Amino acid sequence: MLKTNPENRIYIESFQDAVERNRPKIPETRTRLEKAGVKYVMAAWVDLHGIPKTKPVPMSDFDELCLGKGPQFAVHSISYVPELSPADSDQVVVPDLDAVYICPWDTSTAIIFSDLYWEDAPYNVCPRQALKRAMQEAAADGYAGYAGVEPEFIVMKYDEDGHPVKAFDDDPANGTRPRRQAFGYDVEYSLDSMPFLKEMIDIIEGLGWNLHDVVAEGAYSQFELDFHYTNVLEMSDRLTFLRIVLKEVAKKHGMFVTFMPKPTVGDWRSGAHINLSLQHESRPDENIFKTPEGDWSQESRYAVGGLIAHADAITAITCPTVNSYNGLVPRVGGFEGGTVTWAPTNITFGFNNRSAQFRLPQSRHCIENRACDMTMNVYLAMAMHLTCAVDGIKNQVDPGKPTDFDLYSKTEAELSELGIRRLPRTLWNAIEALRSDEVAEHVMGPVMRKSFIDYKTDEWERYHQSVTDWEVKEYLRLF
16 A cells, blocks of 8 residues: 655655665565465566566575666567667666565466666656656645556457357357347356356455456456455556466466457457546545545546546557557447447546446446556556546646436537537547647656657557458448
């Protein structure tokens, strides 16, 4: 958990300060790992896509690793950040000894989330440190950020011909699929999935994350997890570790997990809604979005205003792939669960309105951003949410009136008259918003933002160099 006393606000620190922060923690951490049987340690830094990278080291090198004398990385050679040349220094990794995870599927190995330094300073393309800086700035204004995430994913396997298919799907490939999705909440399919789910549930419970439930979601073989919230840094580490857990458990059962938001036309989109709340540094454990009477506070409205003001740029981070935008539509023809997607489509907020980007749920006092998926770099996503929410409070940004009606039923003209804008329709639209957003440049820094935009621009251009099956069917014989 985040500490509130000033001496713990160390998120902008020199390499030597980071090392000295580790030094007194090393003996206790080493003892705990050795007692658990750990033989190998992976100090994992996070790349631009939110994917952890590492070089395994034996426990005999643990102390050296924690003191910044472990492996070095030429990050700029592999992670789409070409601002440095082959003649420049490598990056040095410093483990965060408050972020140690022993792998439950192989207790001989531990993963420690870590930060990157370059020439004795925080590396300017280290997403985890971007979040730490955002947390420090929020703390200086008197706020601490907390979040929960609702990860969704699809479990798949390869058939006898090597084609990827749903792991839990008993309908014949050429059969008639139900018009209304049978998989959602279903007891039979949940039972069929339990050999995989039981191992995953046991691991998450063993990690102490307080798993609330697992949901058989709308698409065949699609699941959602619901576990307890924590501070934004720990939640980002948890989500990153969860992606590893899910993949490793699936492999043991001859399957694999995909976080691709929209694998087929008929599928429900896989999202990863971020639920953000704030506390006052001076009043820990008190959610400032909730009044003593149990209503939504004025600060919660201002926080929504800050998020809405930068929603387009936020969406470039939370929905960062071409495929992400195939799911942010109101209706889909031939959709297995009917035609309405339940996906967010417009930049607005409402009380329990699932067609809006930002929902103020009836069951908890947090701001839920529904335009997020599991391909996001969660560290950058949390940094943007925290900074924009605090900025909204500081500047008393009015979010406008809540939209407590079905946005799917409104025409573009009606929405325009109400002053409600559409979510970015494509990755390109979102990237263009990110390019001009001053808060995004502040959060990411100019170098990291440029690297992210350059990579995503290349992704967009490569996408348009391909010819899809849809285009062939639509145009080949029409013209």
